[in-house]
Structure formats: C-alpha cells, structure tokens
Amino acid sequence: MDHNQFESVKREATKLERQLEEKVARYQQLAQKCNAQSSTTSNSWNQMEQGQTNGGSTEKEQAAALQHDIQRSMQALQDCITSRLDPAANTSHQMLVVKRYREILFDLTGDYQKAHQGWQRSQERMELFKGADGSKGGGEGQDPAMDNLLRERNHIQNSLNGANQTIEQAFAIRADLGAQRSGLGRAQAGIGSILTNIPGINGLVDAIRRKRSKDDKILAGVIASCIFFTLWYLFH
Structure with missing residues (x-):
C-alpha cells in the first residue's frame, strides 16, 4: 500500500516537474529575446514597443503571466515533495528519488532566477533608452538624477537576487536535513519495534x-x- 502511494505521488511530481520545466524554458526564450532587443539602439526599442501595441498583448504581460505560473508551479512541486512524497518514502531507493526531485526543483529555480535577472536588466536598459530619447527630444543631455536612480535600483536588485539565491540554498539544506531526520526517526522506530518483538531481552x-x-x-x-x-x- 505504501509503495503504491509513493508511486502515485511520484507520478504527480513528475507531471509538475515537466510543467515547470516547460514554463521556465518559455520564460528563458522570452528573456533572451528581450535581452537581445535591448542590446540594440533605442530606435529598435521604439519599433518593438510599437509592434507590441499594434499586436495586442505586450511581452511584459506575457512575462508577468509566466512569472506567476512559474512561482505557482514551483510552490506546488515543493509542497508535493515535502508534504507527500517525502513522508511516503520508506526505502533507500525511494529516499534517493525524493532527493533527485529536490535537486531538480533547485536547478529549475536557479534557471528561472537567472532568466528573471536577464529580463530585469533588459527592462532597465529600455528605461535608459527611453530617458535618452526624451533628453534628445528636449535638446538636453541625459538626466543625471534618473541615471543615478537606475544604477541604484540595479545595485539593490542584484543584492535582492543574491539574497534570494541564499534563501533557496537554505531551504534546500533545510529540506535535506528534514529528510535525514525523518530517516533517523524511522530507523529508531524500527529498532524499538525489534526490541518490543524480542521478549525478555x-x-x-x-x-x-x-x-x-x-x-x-x-x-x-x-x-x-x-x-x-x-x-x-x-x-x-
């Protein structure tokens, strides 16, 4: 019964893993596209924005929707591993399967964070190009206050990204320690049952x-x- 329960939860975790992998891949493609476009001149940005307006939904809306879906899928996979798959693991092979899914979630989270950083950098470059275009239209140089604010924002965002990576690593370590504690608890319970089954020892x-x-x-x-x-x- 426990084996069947573990296999059922494993199939669900595999389904969530594939969905998350597909969404992260789509988000990476979108981030790479925007990053390549932001590396060109401001005229390319203006043409891209005009095309987005004429075409309906913007790439910002697509990115926001993907971010929401990815975060929801990551939380669902995390809950499935921690709350259902790990408690159902009784053998060493099953514990290795749980560890592999934790590593998959950690890798996909890292890929998403890298893509998200690239997306944010492209948005910051777009804002800089907008500021440069506005300054040229007025016959003046670029606003130094806006430039300082954007640099400050970039530094803060980099610090937040580093903190998020550290938190993710801490969560992964905590999950591994929890799995080890569960394994020790099961071993202790097994020893207790052996002592109980041998009367008069x-x-x-x-x-x-x-x-x-x-x-x-x-x-x-x-x-x-x-x-x-x-x-x-x-x-x-």
Whole structure:
C-alpha cells in the first residue's frame, strides 16, 4: 500500500516537474529575446514597443503571466515533495528519488532566477533608452538624477537576487536535513519495534551481568585464599 502511494505521488511530481520545466524554458526564450532587443539602439526599442501595441498583448504581460505560473508551479512541486512524497518514502531507493526531485526543483529555480535577472536588466536598459530619447527630444543631455536612480535600483536588485539565491540554498539544506531526520526517526522506530518483538531481552542481559559479577567474586575469593595460604606457608 505504501509503495503504491509513493508511486502515485511520484507520478504527480513528475507531471509538475515537466510543467515547470516547460514554463521556465518559455520564460528563458522570452528573456533572451528581450535581452537581445535591448542590446540594440533605442530606435529598435521604439519599433518593438510599437509592434507590441499594434499586436495586442505586450511581452511584459506575457512575462508577468509566466512569472506567476512559474512561482505557482514551483510552490506546488515543493509542497508535493515535502508534504507527500517525502513522508511516503520508506526505502533507500525511494529516499534517493525524493532527493533527485529536490535537486531538480533547485536547478529549475536557479534557471528561472537567472532568466528573471536577464529580463530585469533588459527592462532597465529600455528605461535608459527611453530617458535618452526624451533628453534628445528636449535638446538636453541625459538626466543625471534618473541615471543615478537606475544604477541604484540595479545595485539593490542584484543584492535582492543574491539574497534570494541564499534563501533557496537554505531551504534546500533545510529540506535535506528534514529528510535525514525523518530517516533517523524511522530507523529508531524500527529498532524499538525489534526490541518490543524480542521478549525478555532486558532480563537476559541483567542475568548475564549478574552471572559475570558472581564469577568475578568467586575468582577473587580463590585468588585471596591462595595468597593467604602462600603467606601462611612461608612464615610457618
């Protein structure tokens, strides 16, 4: 029954993994496309924005929808692994399967974060191009205050991205420690059941200990008698 339950949850985790992998791949393609376009001139950005407006849904809307779906899928896979797959694992092979799914989730999370950083950098470049175009239209140079704000925002975002990666690693370590604790708990329970199924084992150990103590006392008495007889024989 436990094996069937584990296999059922495993199939669900595999389905969630494939969905998350597909969404992350789509988001990476979108981020790469926007990053390539943002590396060109501001005129390319203006043409891209005009095409987005004429075509209906913008790439920003697509990215926002994908971000929401990816985060929801990551949370669903995390809950499936932690709350259902890990408790159902009883054998060493099943525990290795749980570990593999944790590693898959960690890798997909890292891929998503890298793609998200690229997307944010492309958006920042777009804002810079917009500011440059506005400044040229007015016959003045680029606004230094806006430039400073964008640089400051970039530094803050990089710090947040680093903090998110550290938190993800901490969550992965915590999950592994939880799995190890569950394994130790199951091993302790197994030892307890073995001790329960062997009646009188504690009494047997005590009897062996008392027998050994009695033998030690007899041996000590014999040695003392021999020493006493030897001394008596030498001095008489």
